[in-house]
Each structure stands twice: as C-alpha cells, then as structure tokens.
Amino acid sequence: MKKKIDIIGIPMDLGQSQRGVDMGPGALRYADLSLRLHNLGYEIIDSGNIDVPIRNTVEKSNLISEIQKASELVYTAGRNSISKGYFPIFLGGDHSISIGTIGGISHQIPTGVIWIDAHGDFNTLETSPSANIHGMTLSILTGNGPENLVNVGRPGRKIDAENIVIIGVRSLDNKEKEFLKDSGIKVYTMRDIDEQGIDRIARKAIKLLEHLEGIHVSLDIDSIDPSEAPGVGTPVSGGLSYRESHLMMEVFADTGKVSSMDIVEINPIIDQQNRTADIAVELAASLLGKKIL
Secondary structure: OOOOEEEEEEOOOOOOOOOOHHHHHHHHHHOOHHHHHHOOOOOEEEEEEOOOOOHHHOOHHHHHHHHHHHHHHHHHHHHHHHHOOOEEEEEEOOHHHHHHHHHHHOOOOOEEEEEEOOEOOOOOOOOOOOOOHHHOHHHHHOOOOOHHHHOOOOOOOOOOHHHEEEEEEOEOOHHHHHHHHOOOOEEEEHHHHHHHOHHHHHHHHHHHHOOOOEEEEEEEHHHEOOOOOOOEOOOOOOOEOHHHHHHHHHHHHHHOOEEEEEEEOEOHHHOOOOHHHHHHHHHHHHHOOOOOO
C-alpha cells in the first residue's frame, strides 16, 4: 500500500534577498502537483501553507527571529506528518525552510539527507558575503550557526555530517569551501557528475545512506541548468540537465528508501510560463515512482 502524501506549503523568502520565492508553493500547486501524484496512485493531503510574515513587513534585525518562528511551525508539521506515516513534500520558499523540514522529519527517525543544489549552503554569519540565511542551512542543521536556529525543535544539530550527501554543487565561497572539506559531508560536484555520470553518483549517494531508516531529498531547483529551469533566484550556469535530473530521481525511487522531500527556490516572477515549477513537479513524480514504461 502506498503512503499518503502530505503537501505542506512554506511561502518563505526571509532567508534571502530576492523577492519571489514565497510564491513557489502556489506555482507548484498551479502546475498540478496533487493531480500528477494522485495519478500515480497516491492519496493526497494538502495541509495548506505555514504562516510566514511578508518580508517587507519584517525589520532586518528581526529576520532571524522570524525565520526561527516559522521554522518551529515547519518542524512541528514535519514531525507530525512522519509520525502519521505520511510522505511529506515541503514546498518552498527559499532553502532556509529546511531548518524546519529536516529537523521535523528526523525527530524520531534516523534520516539521511541528499541535498541537490548548485550551492553548498554551508556558510555561517561570519563567512557569508551576503549574510543570507538560505546559504547557511546545512551549517545550521549540523549545529553551527545562530543558537536560536540551531535549537529549532530540539537542542543541537539535527543531522550528522556523515549522513549528508550534496549533489550538483558548482558555486562555493572560499571559506565555505574550506569548511565543507573538513565537515565530513560527502560532496559530488558537477565535475564529478561530468566524469562519472549521474547514474553512478546517485547510486553512490544511496549506498552511503542506505543504513538509515529514511532518506530526505532536498531539491533546490537551481541545481538544474538555468537554460532549462530559469525561474530561480540564484542561477548558476553549468548545472544538471533535464534528463540527468530525472534519471537521478528514478534511481532514488528504485530504492524505496526516500521518505520525504523539499522543493525549494522556485521564483515565478522570473520564470517563463511556469516552466520551472512544471519541471519540479515532473521530478517529484519521478521520485515517487513514475516510470517511462
């Protein structure tokens, strides 16, 4: 029997400076996410959106506090969804939503994380050139960041570094690069993908995490090349192709180990006819078992 899918919207753009990703949940719903997954045989529950303040109403000095408040709500939603046996899909929003999503889904179940992203998101307040929290999410989840964000939901780190795999990275800040090398996180860059192929990389990622009870896939759409997925706030050339992205999701689906998912950083304002949200929905369907034949 297939799990019920719980769709949770998090219209948050507090973690970055470019407006628009708060519209991501709406764009994904408009792209018929529920219908496409229902057609795969799943029962769909749409839990609506987490309440997040509009960025323009938040003083810069209060951003971290407001991210904390939203993350606590997300944490609770994720924890409850997993406890009911659901497969939660979290619709961002910027990638800082994962402070709450990964915290919540890992509350009781040992979980690995596959972080698909053009960026490492391993900065700190001291190393980040932009000071945007969405570029610090993995650092916070592993216990290094503002105390009130590190302690969202439960005290301390939420994921051990050796239980994280990053795929598709191609843009790192200098200090961030040093920290990642020393972190224990397994990183597969675009060069690794070019040299080894996405099939081999995806299987290696699963092998590293298969001892865990669940695997969370956190999909930042800027991992895909902007020529194919233009509606993202921080595009970086040289990303995953459409077909590479699908094959990766299909390999993950074959394992039966994936238990939850984020879809983040879609910006409909700069998209082309909701093309990026359509691609994201197609990738979610592949992760949840859609096959060509």
